[in-house]
Amino acid sequence: MSTLAPSRTEQSDDVPVDLRPLRRLKRNRLLLQLACVAVSLFMVVPFYLIAVAAFSSPAAMNEFPLRFLPTAFSVETMSTFLSSTGVGAGLINSLIVAVGTLALSLVVGAPAGYAIARYVFKGRDQYQLFLLFTRALPIVVLSVPLAELFLNVGMYDTPLAVVLLHTALTLPTTILVTASVFLAVPVDVEEAARIFGCGPLGAFGRVVLPLALPGISAASIFTFVLSWNEVLGATILTLNQRTLPATVLSSLSDSPLTFRFAGGFFLIVPALIFIAVMRKYLINMWGTTIR
């Protein structure tokens, strides 16, 4: 270091150093940062604006031009939204449906994921192809005939009907994600547990499950968000037992703008939490599940 420093100054005294590559590098880093900031603005500004709209007083939202800073802060818009008819019940229904979907798709999907990860069986490839195929289908579109079927068996307008539809929607993803999670658990530890006297269920419950739990909970949060976000099927399959997005959608045409802004903000909150929690898993989930 000490020998390098003088020689550098010496050099700059005698021959002019070509600083152009350095400058070009600096300029490129600057442009890179500018581009990143520009994209970030496009992604973030809408979130900021809907938050300002949802937390401004209704009177301020009637002004024109609107204020870009939250100077008229008030929780009136949000509290009006949350106390409107249907919103409280819709919130409860949404939570019931999302948790029900999560539970059902784990109960049905995790064993299937385990089977894909651990067993070679006839039709394994066909089964995976079937999953990919159903995953690509707009199953929600089938909610119109499903509504008719649910009417006949007396299940129309119940959270269970929506849970079933959402499970069909999320199940392929749950299976593929849990399969990749179980694949990541070394089979050796399971065999070791068996050697030391665990039954197949014991080995699964005591050794595999704890190791797979982080990945499985990531898949669960994903299922929760899919169900929370789904609106078309939930609207078609219910009439009075609406979920929150279905409530907002069906009252779009006859609700004031402030109600819609508050609804929009409220629907986004779980998304923000979801990505914050899932940041580490995002690439793994989309990278591995899709193939």
Next chain:
Amino acid sequence: MTRTELVREGARGGRASRSRRLSPALLLISPSIILMLLLFAWPMVAGILQAFQSPDGLGLDHIERMVGDGQFGPAVRNTLLLIVVLLPVQFVLAIVMALLLHQRPKGQGLYFYLWAVPIAVSDLAAGLVWLAIFTDNGYLNSALSTIGVGPVSWLSYTNPTSQFTAILVAELWRATSLVMVIVVSGLQGIPKDYDEAANVFGATYWTRLRHVWLPLLKPSLQVALILRTILAFQTFAVAQALTGQDFPLLVGETYRFYTALQNPNVASALALVVMFVSMAAAFLYLRVLRDGTKGAAR
């Protein structure tokens, strides 16, 4: 590793132990198969019957009603137009975003988080967010008024171009993150050696992009492309939130026939149209995917 071991074990044990190996797997996957068939095949058949029902048995009454509806043509046209315009823009943006992150800018963790957040936003919520911006007294007009540009009714049916643009921007905002995450994970899967080799031979950034990264990204891009195509056919709540019924899309028409017009038969017919178009795309998806993996280095 695990699979080959199990296969070997099964082969060693002969026929009896193999059938014992088979049954737990089938036991484990059968609930999922039954559930999917119940919730997919059954309504599919019921939907076809519903769509082709007529006073005297089977007939094309509902199909004629669907095709004859004034909104059907525009709905098909808008849906296709949205896909054709949205997807190229979306993919260019997503690739640019992924490449920016690939250059490891300072704060890349934060950027990745911010750019990925819309992935979890529902299309209804995205529509409502951009409604706050594009509505007559919204933030866009507020911003324009400060530089003296008069208010524009972006979402009015008299302005079909700006209606379309608003929906396009909202979808671009909401769904580009998904493509970006897929491309980022694809870029991470490319061995650094290729890039370094190209660098050693003096390839410029553009040469490396064209001849190293993009070809190696092809499988990821194909998957993302078909996935997004199928999802784009289902675009619905964004348009509902932004323009109501003024900008018809296929799934939106299903919703309108079911709720407003109370005609489940035509709604079923429309649903089947979306279904079959997506199925065609899904078949394409699987074909392209197989060819893609065959061609890839693995």
